[in-house]
Amino acid sequence: MTTALPATAAPATGRPPRGPRGLTWTVLRLHRSALIVWAVVVLGGAAVLLWAYGPGADAAQAEWDRVCAGREACVWGDPIHDYDRLFRAAGLGLNWLPVLVAAWAGAALVGRDMENGTARLAWTQGITPVRWLAAKLAVPALPVAVGMTVLVLLHRLVSDAHPLSLGKWSWYTEDNFQANGTVAIAAPLLALAVGALAGLLLRRALPALVAALVATGALEELATVASRNLVPWETATGTGYQSPDHVIVQGPQGALTSTGARVPNPMCGDDGGTCLAAHDIVGYYTHYHPASHFWPLHLVETGLLLGAAALATAAAFCLLHRRTGAAV
Amino acid sequence: MTETAIEAAALSKGFGRRRRKPALDDCAFRLPAGRICALVGPNGAGKSTLLSLAAGLARPSEGTISVLGQAPAAVRERVAYVAQDKPLHPQLTVADTLRFGRELNPRRWDAAVAERIVAEGGLDPDAKVRTLSGGQRTRVALALALGKRPEVLLLDEPMADLDPLARHQLMAALMADAAEHGTTVVMSSHVVAELDGSCDHLLLLGAGRVRLAGPLDDLLAAHRLVTGRADASLEPHTVVESRTTGRQLTALVRPEGSLGDGWQVTAPTLEELVLAHLRTPEAPALRLDSAREAAV
Numbered sequence: 001m002t003t004a005l006p007a008t009a010a011p012a013t014g015r016p017p018r019g020p021r022g023l024t025w026t027v028l029r030l031h032r033s034a035l036i037v038w039a040v041v042v043l044g045g046a047a048v049l050l051w052a053y054g055p056g057a058d059a060a061q062a063e064w065d066r067v068c069a070g071r072e073a074c075v076w077g078d079p080i081h082d083y084d085r086l087f088r089a090a091g092l093g094l095n096w097l098p099v100l101v102a103a104w105a106g107a108a109l110v111g112r113d114m115e116n117g118t119a120r121l122a123w124t125q126g127i128t129p130v131r132w133l134a135a136k137l138a139v140p141a142l143p144v145a146v147g148m149t150v151l152v153l154l155h156r157l158v159s160d161a162h163p164l165s166l167g168k169w170s171w172y173t174e175d176n177f178q179a180n181g182t183v184a185i186a187a188p189l190l191a192l193a194v195g196a197l198a199g200l201l202l203r204r205a206l207p208a209l210v211a212a213l214v215a216t217g218a219l220e221e222l223a224t225v226a227s228r229n230l231v232p233w234e235t236a237t238g239t240g241y242q243s244p245d246h247v248i249v250q251g252p253q254g255a256l257t258s259t260g261a262r263v264p265n266p267m268c269g270d271d272g273g274t275c276l277a278a279h280d281i282v283g284y285y286t287h288y289h290p291a292s293h294f295w296p297l298h299l300v301e302t303g304l305l306l307g308a309a310a311l312a313t314a315a316a317f318c319l320l321h322r323r324t325g326a327a328v
Numbered sequence: 329m330t331e332t333a334i335e336a337a338a339l340s341k342g343f344g345r346r347r348r349k350p351a352l353d354d355c356a357f358r359l360p361a362g363r364i365c366a367l368v369g370p371n372g373a374g375k376s377t378l379l380s381l382a383a384g385l386a387r388p389s390e391g392t393i394s395v396l397g398q399a400p401a402a403v404r405e406r407v408a409y410v411a412q413d414k415p416l417h418p419q420l421t422v423a424d425t426l427r428f429g430r431e432l433n434p435r436r437w438d439a440a441v442a443e444r445i446v447a448e449g450g451l452d453p454d455a456k457v458r459t460l461s462g463g464q465r466t467r468v469a470l471a472l473a474l475g476k477r478p479e480v481l482l483l484d485e486p487m488a489d490l491d492p493l494a495r496h497q498l499m500a501a502l503m504a505d506a507a508e509h510g511t512t513v514v515m516s517s518h519v520v521a522e523l524d525g526s527c528d529h530l531l532l533l534g535a536g537r538v539r540l541a542g543p544l545d546d547l548l549a550a551h552r553l554v555t556g557r558a559d560a561s562l563e564p565h566t567v568v569e570s571r572t573t574g575r576q577l578t579a580l581v582r583p584e585g586s587l588g589d590g591w592q593v594t595a596p597t598l599e600e601l602v603l604a605h606l607r608t609p610e611a612p613a614l615r616l617d618s619a620r621e622a623a624v
Binding site: 023025118128 | 380383384385386387399400401404405407408409411413415416417418419420424427428429431432433434435436472476
């Protein structure tokens with residue numbers, strides 16, 4: 001007859017732990033401190049913006065009503081200064097967060113793993129390098145995208161509800177432009193992809209950090225310039241340079257000839273007439289993007305950033321595949 | 329039945345664009361499954377390169393290498409590899425490092441084996457890897473490798489930073505585990521003594537080429553250490569290395585038939601065999617692994 005099997009005969013698999021499994025677990029566990037820092041950044045930013053939306057705005061409005069309402073000129077106090085400073089800091093922070101992401105992705109996400117050999121450790125487990133990289137990109141991309149979306153929505157909320165009618169706080173000024181739309185969400189995703197590619201290429205944390213910062217900054221700048229020229233400019237003409245209202249971005253300026261041709265300003269200076277006549281100048285023009293171009297500009301730049309991110313990601317996968325001969 | 333664990337044909341690997349001096353140059357060998365193979369050679373002979381090719385961490389420049397009959401990249405799950413510098417995540421605890429192994433090898437992970445190896449070293453599961461000594465890290469790295477129940481275990485200088493006692497104990501644990509599960513082990517070292525007694529197969533690399541390959545007993549049996557008069561001829565035997573002191577000549581030879589009278593003949597040790605080949609790079613290579621394949 002059979003006897004009871006000893007308890008130890010069963011393989012000691014243990015209870016499956018709760019929560020994320022597999023590569024997701026490893027990426028979350030390895031970058032736990034980065035995740036905590038990111039949570040603090042997002043929650044801190046959200047707190048600042050919510051304060052600005054509620055108590056900050058109320059206090060600023062009260063101060064405005066107290067010292068400025070109905071007057072030609074006024075000198076306001078701390079409540080307005082604080083509101084102004086915090087709101088601008090939040091916008092500036094949102095513009096600079098991609099840099100933080102780029103530095104982290106270049107140095108810590110992939111570069112350090114390549115440098116100390118732990119990438120090779122992962123690749124010799126039961127997963128392929130391609131899946132390893134996919135997890136390295138996808139797992140951070142989610143909190144980055146979600147966090148940035150929350151911050152952008154809050155920033156828009158504050159921006160739209162702005163209590164004071166001062167031009168420099170208008171939501172279509174360049175200060176607030178990026179933080180109010182999709183560019184702010186796409187830029188850190190590009191930073192993530194560029195950082196991972198730099199880490200794979202350079203295989204060392206510090207050079208990858210520097211390369212990721214430089215490349216992300218350059219690509220962002222390029223996308224900004226390109227999007228301004230891809231969305232057709234509005235043109236204002238007149239006898240002098242025009243400065244139309246509600247401008248997000250002012251573009252190139254120049255002079256107009258009698259045939260309507262746009263030429264560089266001959267810089268005639270004070271002597272006026274004869275010089276202008278010699279160059280056949282009858283007026284001046286200014287290219288600009290009005291506030292109504294906000295979404296076209298944002299969507300074109302977002303598309304460029306995401307396109308660049310996709311290229312960087314594809315390059316990273318190609319590189320990894322070529323080096324390791326990875327089966328999928 | 330002899331299954332092949334690792335087989336290489338015309339295998340070369342160069343680094344950099346110019347590929348001036350390849351790390352591996354036209355290597356061919358065959359390692360049957362279930363062997364404990366010593367991968368021996370001086371520093372820079374290509375041992376680490378060969379192991380990383382077999383682990384699917386790099387692609388050959390030319391030629392092929394197959395592991396368990398497939399491309400190395402296709403059998404990651406069945407192969408374990410411990411790199412020379414024992415890379416581990418410094419911020420993880422020992423327990424989390426083992427969980428790392430379990431999460432990335434969900435179908436094969438044997439927690440009991442990994443935990444036993446760690447426990448035998450008296451390691452605290454909650455200790456961070458960055459606080460461990462070199463020897464303790466080696467133990468964790470080996471636990472990670474054995475926990476995935478590999479069919480082929482590739483170890484690059486596994487015992488280099490262990491004290492003699494720990495080395496002896498870990499080697500015994502490794503050999504017992506390999507014997508129990510029929511694991512093929514390839515262990516590189518430039519310390520021959522470290523491998524003597526545990527290995528039954530030898531792969532000797534020199535300057536990126538295979539110098540000796542085959543079952544250890546067959547290789548030893550194919551060589552003789554002879555001592556005789558300095559003016560005696562060793563024709564027609566293949567002389568690997570000969571040294572003359574005064575009127576006496578000592579040589580390692582591959583006998584072609586009977587050695588004849590006048591020679592004092594002994595069997596070489598593994599160390600003598602390896603050193604003689606390393607001291608004379610021009611000695612012809614000897615492969616006994618493919619012949620055996622046909623014979624069995």
